[in-house]
Amino acid sequence: MNGIESTQALQRRGRQPLWQQIELALLQDIRSGTLREGMQLPSARDLALRFGVNRQTVRHAIESLQERGVLRTENGCGSFVQEHPYRYLIGRRARFGRAMHDLNVSSEYRLLESGVQPASRIVQRALRLASGQQVQRIVYASSVEGRQVDYSQAWFPHERFPGICAVFERERSITRSLAAFGVHDYLRQYTAVMARLPNAEVARELGQSTRRPVLHVQSINVDPHGVPVQFGDTWFAGDWIQLLLAPDA
The missing domain is CATH 3.40.1410.10 (Chorismate lyase-like)
Incomplete structure (x- = not known):
């Protein structure tokens, strides 16, 4: 799983939606260098296992990061950390x-x-x-x-x-x-x-x-x-x- 932990606890009764918590966790991976520019993210299935959620919740987080310009997605290849040219x-x-x-x-x-x-x-x-x-x-x-x-x-x-x-x-x-x-x-x-x-x-x-x-x-x-x-x-x-x-x- 690209060196990323297989499970991660989320605050399931908190005010923040699960997808936003996943978004913040992925941002932390990028800022810490665990996920570097150009690196491919684990699959939606692997991320769903890591966070203990369904794939749609993961996709919601990824789509939000795409809209912010943090990630890019290639059809048939997956999602990648956006490079800064x-x-x-x-x-x-x-x-x-x-x-x-x-x-x-x-x-x-x-x-x-x-x-x-x-x-x-x-x-x-x-x-x-x-x-x-x-x-x-x-x-x-x-x-x-x-x-x-x-x-x-x-x-x-x-x-x-x-x-x-x-x-x-x-x-x-x-x-x-x-x-x-x-x-x-x-x-x-x-x-x-x-x-x-x-x-x-x-x-x-x-x-x-x-x-x-x-x-x-x-x-x-x-x-x-x-x-x-x-x-x-x-x-x-x-x-x-x-x-x-x-x-x-």
């Missing part, structure tokens, strides 16, 4: 690490895969490359306060940025990696956001179900002369990241 401002100079630093939270990149490959058609168009040109591809995951919040791919023109994969492995920063090749500033030219269901690989990396939507973001960054330097494809865990679009920022 990190805000990521996407403007002309969007920088994930800087956005998290401004929130006073720690973040880091974890390299998953990298290498040189022929550019696909979508990457060719985004980076304005000729057919057959190669790109450097980096696959990485970002975590905030130890929680993985995205799964990302980034492509860079191989001719302009040879060896940027090795630089990223050392620096763990897109900004510092581009700076190593003389690109000390870059701007967001294009951002497209869509809610989509993740494939099995993305869901596994994000630690969630393939039935829970994520935020899919594709982007193009350009240098100060307007020449594309990076095409990005990122899947954000929607429960953890809130995207704020501010093109003029």
